[in-house]
Amino acid sequence: MLPKAILFDTFGTLVDWRGSVSAALAEIGVRHGVAADWLAITDAWRGRYRPSLDAVRRGETPFRLLDDLHRDAILALLPEYGAQALAPVADELIKIWHRLTPWPDSAPGLRRLRTRYVTGPLSNGHVALLVALSRHAGFTWDMVFGSDVSGHFKPDHETYLGACRLLGLAPADVMLAASHNEDLAVARGLGLQTAFIARPMEYGAPGERAKPAAAWTHSVGSVEELAETLEA
Amino acid sequence: MLPKAILFDTFGTLVDWRGSVSAALAEIGVRHGVAADWLAITDAWRGRYRPSLDAVRRGETPFRLLDDLHRDAILALLPEYGAQALAPVADELIKIWHRLTPWPDSAPGLRRLRTRYVTGPLSNGHVALLVALSRHAGFTWDMVFGSDVSGHFKPDHETYLGACRLLGLAPADVMLAASHNEDLAVARGLGLQTAFIARPMEYGAPGERAKPAAAWTHSVGSVEELAETLEA
Secondary structure, eight states, X not given: OOOSEEEEOOBTTXXXXXXXXXXXXXXXXXXXXXXXXXXXXXXXXXXXXXXXXXXXXXXXXXXXOHHHXXXXXXXXXXHHTTOGGGGGGHHHHHHGGGSOOBOTTHHHHHHHHHHHSEEEEBOSSOHHHHHHHHHHHTOOBSOOBOHHHHTOOTTSHHHHHHHHHHHTOOGGGEEEEESOHHHHHHHHHTTOEEEEEOOTTTTSSOOGGGSOSSOOSEXXXXXXXXXXXXXX | OOOSEEEEOOBTXXXXXXXXXXXXXXXXXXXXXXXXXXXXXXXXXXXXXXXXXXXXXXXXXOOOOHXXXXXXXXXXXXXXXXXXXXXXXXXXXXXXXXXXOBOTTHHHHHHHHHHHSEEEEBOSXXXXXXXXXXXXXXXXXXXXXXXXXXXXXXXXXXXXXXXXXXXXXXXXXXXXEESOHHHHHHHHHTTOEEEEEXXXXXXXXXXXXXXXXXXXSEEESSHHHHHHHTTO
């Protein structure tokens, strides 16, 4: 049964956060005369992502925008990597996440899918970030499910179910498309359809994470292949 | 100062609810062998709109989707207008509001404005209704501010301020465009910029309601004229 709506994980699934963030850090570094291992900083920055979300999810800290979690993380990391001189431009650094480069198939694939399906990002990014990112990357949506719409981060169930409720659809009529098996596993547990999109270069080199860990509804290599599969 | 984002009232401002609803009721009436004064029913249906929202706004009833308010209203009205035979298809009747016809300038004007400004509907319709309506009418948005995003109906302040907050913008950087002076007055009181769009045929004949009642930031005759004015 075809879905009526398709929700997309964003970081990693649609955009190349690792390549974009490291390149932007390098550019800002040059501008401020700071040299550092920008790829290592990028990986460490992303590494703090899940623990910072989990602290919110466990109720240890109130809900906060991803910008604020990103700011705390980068301010803690800069001295560790000899890049403390960038602390005064932390606002500029966190805005890097508002203009990540899409994988080449993302915008054309989303355009095709939207001709037939209701589409939206389901992301831990907030609405302002997703709006800026989508305009930068050329993504057009029917609705934007930022974390500040539900007040929750994935994999809290409220994010998936809240999006279904706002669309007026049963979970079985909604598909989550993501490059992360854990995200899909939670969505499947709640009754959504699932599409795994392999992004072997998300972490810089292909690994086990880039392979489907279960028999998802569909497993594809690009958003365009998903459009093909779903006859859009 | 130009705004960064423009929010649009929907019913009346962008779409012709009166012409669309009465025509759709007539079509459904023919199909079910029911003759009635469809324009009178349409006006009475819309007439119950504000009181039903106000009951929610005063806290007399919990927040409900516009579909549900529409259902209660039409089921009460059908017998009054000799159209009780349509009660079994109430679901079909309320869905009329999901596919209203846009004014001819709405879609092209919105398209132009979105090239330069972040845009979104700010409506008492819910997300599912606005998504369906936008796809039907050819409107494309950066974000959809349905009433179920804030859990409030206009003119509750939370609707206007919640949209600004989700966009990460100060009210002064956001403009409300609407054909209703009352809506604009509340937005102005909260610090938003304002654009009056005259819709003389919204209620079937030009009247005082179709004239700007104050010196709004801009007063125009169409969405395309607004795009021209804002250099989009």
